[in-house]
Every structure is written in structure tokens, then in C-alpha cells.
Amino acid sequence: DARVTQTPRHKVTExxxxxxxxxxxxxxxxxxxxxxxxxxxxxELLAYFRNRAPLDDSGMPKDRFSAEMPDATLATLKxxxxxxxxxxxxxxxxxxxxxxxxxxxxxxxxxx
Amino acid sequence: xxxxxxxxxxxxxxxxxISILNCDYTNSMFDYFLxxxxxxxxxxxxxxxxxxxxxxxxxxxxxxxxxxxxxHLSLHIxxxxxxxxxxxxxxxxxxxxQGNLxxxxxxxxxxxx
Numbered sequence: 198d199a200r201v202t203q204t205p206r207h208k209v210t211e212x213x214x215x216x217x218x219x220x221x222x223x224x225x226x227x228x229x230x231x232x233x234x235x236x237x238x239x240x241e242l243l244a245y246f247r248n249r250a251p252l253d254d255s256g257m258p259k260d261r262f263s264a265e266m267p268d269a270t271l272a273t274l275k276x277x278x279x280x281x282x283x284x285x286x287x288x289x290x291x292x293x294x295x296x297x298x299x300x301x302x303x304x305x306x307x308x309x
Numbered sequence: 310x311x312x313x314x315x316x317x318x319x320x321x322x323x324x325x326x327i328s329i330l331n332c333d334y335t336n337s338m339f340d341y342f343l344x345x346x347x348x349x350x351x352x353x354x355x356x357x358x359x360x361x362x363x364x365x366x367x368x369x370x371x372x373x374x375x376x377x378x379x380x381h382l383s384l385h386i387x388x389x390x391x392x393x394x395x396x397x398x399x400x401x402x403x404x405x406x407q408g409n410l411x412x413x414x415x416x417x418x419x420x421x422x
Binding site: 201230232238239240241242245252253288290297298299300301302303 | 343345350351352353354355358398409410411412413414415
């Protein structure tokens with residue numbers, strides 16, 4: 198049963214700390230997305246990669262957020278330093294050639 | 310500026326009746342539309358999609374209608390079941406953006422027994 202795997206599922210951290218979220222896309226998928234869900238904004242795109250190359254990260258606050266794909270089986274989203282306004286659910290999704298993308302279960306981040 | 314809008318934050322329907330969820334978009338370059346369903350504490354799951362060259366796509370109890378001239382699509386669920394209670398997201402793909410999906414803010418559907 199192929200699925201997108203995200204870790205950690207839940208994270209509570211103090212303001213100013215570094216947070217790293219990891220994603221394992223579905224094997225064979227060449228496009229990876231990071232979305233953030235908040236009450237106010239719904240699902241907003243932060244960044245996405247195709248064949249490990251970043252295509253668009255315009256939705257990401259550049260001063261504190263960074264996204265990378267060290268290899269085809271791992272995508273990371275890092276926040277440094279974290280702030281309370283970063284509290285949200287962060288979803289990773291992956292897709293192959295075509296139109297449908299598949300989401301992981303999300304990483305629930307709380308910054309206190 | 311929202312390119313994909315779901316103007317109803319919530320919808321309540323009786324079991325067995327039809328649920329109609331609506332979505333409007335502004336970008337005429339969108340070429341593919343999808344609906345995702347999301348249960349609490351889970352990621353969105355793909356439900357049904359439609360290409361801009363079609364006006365209807367049906368899959369079991371779920372039908373999506375597309376009205377390009379009105380830039381409007383809708384998801385019909387019939388008959389509605391309590392297990393359909395979830396948040397439904399409309400999404401659109403910009404044909405020029407290599408697969409990026411733009412999501413609406415979602416509509417919470419409650420199906421009452």
C-alpha cells in the first residue's frame with residue numbers, strides 16, 4: 198500500500214528552536230509538494246520539487262524556512278528559528294506525471 | 310487574491326439526500342480540477358477529478374460538474390451517507406505551472422442520520 202510518509206506526526210517546540218519535518222514520497226513519484234494548513238488560509242503551497250529540483254518556493258517565508266530534497270526518497274522542510282505563528286499542520290504530497298497528487302498524514306506543529 | 314473559492318464554509322444534509330458542494334475559480338488557464346476529502350487528523354485524500362475539456366465526470370455516488378463559462382464546478386454526492394462527513398477541498402491545476410495545485414479553503418459537510 199503505497200503512501201506518503203511524514204515525520205514527526207506531532208511536534209511541540211519553544212519559540213526560537215529549529216524544527217525539521219521529513220517526508221518520504223511514494224516510490225516513483227517525481228514531484229513533491231509542501232503545503233501548510235491553517236484555519237485562516239486553508240491549504241497553501243509552500244514549495245514544490247520536480248525530479249529533486251525546486252520549482253517554486255514563493256509561498257515560503259525565505260528568512261526562516263528552507264526546503265530541500267537530499268535524494269529522491271527524502272524531502273525536508275526546516276524552520277529556523279520557529280515562531281508561534283508557524284503553528285499549523287504541514288502536509289507533504291507527491292505525484293507522478295499526470296494530475297493527481299497524494300498527501301501524507303501531516304505534521305502537527307505547535308510553537309509555544 | 311483567492312483563485313479558487315469555496316464560499317460555503319459548511320453544509321448540513323440529511324442522510325440519503327443529495328449533497329452539493331460548490332467551487333468557483335477565477336483563472337481561465339486552469340485545465341484540471343480535483344476534489345479532495347479530509348477527515349480530522351488525516352491528510353486530504355483524492356476523491357474525483359475533471360479535465361477542462363469535459364463538463365461531467367461520475368464515479369459511483371460522486372459526480373463533478375464543470376461550467377467553464379461560469380468558472381464554476383460542483384461536487385454532487387447522492388445518496389449522502391454519514392461517513393461522507395468531512396471537509397471537502399476543491400483544487401485546480403494551472404496548465405502552465407507543471408502540476409501545482411491551488412486549493413480552496415474547504416467546505417465542511419455534515420451528513421446527519
